[in-house]
Amino acid sequence: MSLSEVFDPGVLALPLYDDAHRTLADGIVTWCGDRAEAWAGLDTTDPAATGRAVLADLGRSGWLSHLDPDRPDSDLRSLCLRRQALAYHEDLADFAYSIQELTAAAIARHGTEEQRRRHLPGLAAGTSAGALAVSEPGAGSDLAAAVLEATPDGDGFVLNGTKAWIAQGDIADVCVVLARTGDGPGPLGLTTFVVDCSAPGFKAEPVGAIAPRSWAELTFTDFRVGPEAVLGERGQGLVVSLDALERARATVAAAAIGFGRRAFRLALGHARTRRAYGGRLADLQLVKASLARMDVKLSAASLLTARAAWAMDAGLDYARHSSAAKLYGTEAAGEIVDGAVQIFGAAGIVAGSTMERLYRQVRSLRIYEGASEVIEMTIADAL
Ligand SMILES: Cc1cc2nc3c(=O)[nH]c(=O)nc-3n(C[C@H](O)[C@H](O)[C@H](O)COP(=O)(O)OP(=O)(O)OC[C@H]3O[C@@H](n4cnc5c(N)ncnc54)[C@H](O)[C@@H]3O)c2cc1C
Known part of the structure; x- marks a missing residue:
């Protein structure tokens, strides 16, 4: 390559x-x-x-x-x-x-x-x-609704509750957990902890996904931590979690470009070699249009991502830029992979083929680290 x-x-x-x-x-x-x-x-x-x-x-x-x-x-x-x-x-x-x-x-x-x-x-x-466990069965986009409880116990805490959809949850040795300490109302009552997953009271149940990845539901049962486990300030857990997630948004866009670019390169190669109507798929105008749209989308996503990452590295306000990169990049990747499958025809959905795997792999990017609709709200609010 x-x-x-x-x-x-x-x-x-x-x-x-x-x-x-x-x-x-x-x-x-x-x-x-x-x-x-x-x-x-x-x-x-x-x-x-x-x-x-x-x-x-x-x-x-x-x-x-x-x-x-x-x-x-x-x-x-x-x-x-x-x-x-x-x-x-x-x-x-x-x-x-x-x-x-x-x-x-x-x-x-x-x-x-x-x-x-x-x-x-x-x-x-x-x-x-590592794993970052913030989502819960009842609190995903609305993280402020998290209920996993951290009850003060001596100078430490006891954690009880469930975290959902946690990447690397079933292999994690160390986990950052968002929990409710009740120091303040709603979002101000949340604190993050960094915990050792081998301690008693931690259980990980693997969850199968559309594209196989280590992914799990985590249960904390009378899970004891000392005061040294508090990450950041008490009551600032939502700020700590959102800071990590927002910083990562531009990198999700970059991954989307990687998936999209792979699909585009494969579709281009296929269209250039697949014989049809005495010529090649790549000679058909509608196929050309599809490839052209993919190319433009990849350029736009790459530029938005470069701008977002550059702004962050330059110490400038980057939140709106990284949200735009994530929104556009992940939506574009979905469209590009779908268009590439179409160019492959039946060969694009053969189980285990690269195209079929890309089709499954790219889907979750529009949901995690801010669903597209949530990102749209963020961008609109920053206008
Ligand atoms: C592959 C993958 C890996 C993940 N890894 C992790 C992880 O490591 N750690 C972790 O803590 N979590 C993780 N998650 C969970 C992820 O953060 C949540 O799935 C995400 O925040 C959405 O929450 P939800 O699934 O509960 O959907 P909900 O919050 O129930 O939202 C469902 C849908 O409602 C719509 N919606 C929600 N809010 C709004 C709004 N304000 N305006 C308009 N529409 C809206 C959107 O279409 C959204 O997709 C992962 C998820 C996936 C898919």
């Missing part, structure tokens, strides 16, 4: 990126190319074990090293480039990378020095798996 298949060279050449980004993009594409054979044989029937193995490989290979407090940090543009390349090549690699990143970001940005030293080196090495 060449760099120009995975990334748009015209976008990478823009002054929104510098040479270090271009070198990084080249490096991760080469690394993914080296993994292609191994990834083609991944056992997706056991996403937990496979997820752990992929995570360990990412850690060993140094792609998570910036999460270590003693190593140089990474800017958001680099995170986006890594996610685009990983998603282009292998969903499970992007998934492991992104969840590790999300968990570590909450700890790095809001944790004490002791919490950072305790949890981040393992997350950076890929030897410890």
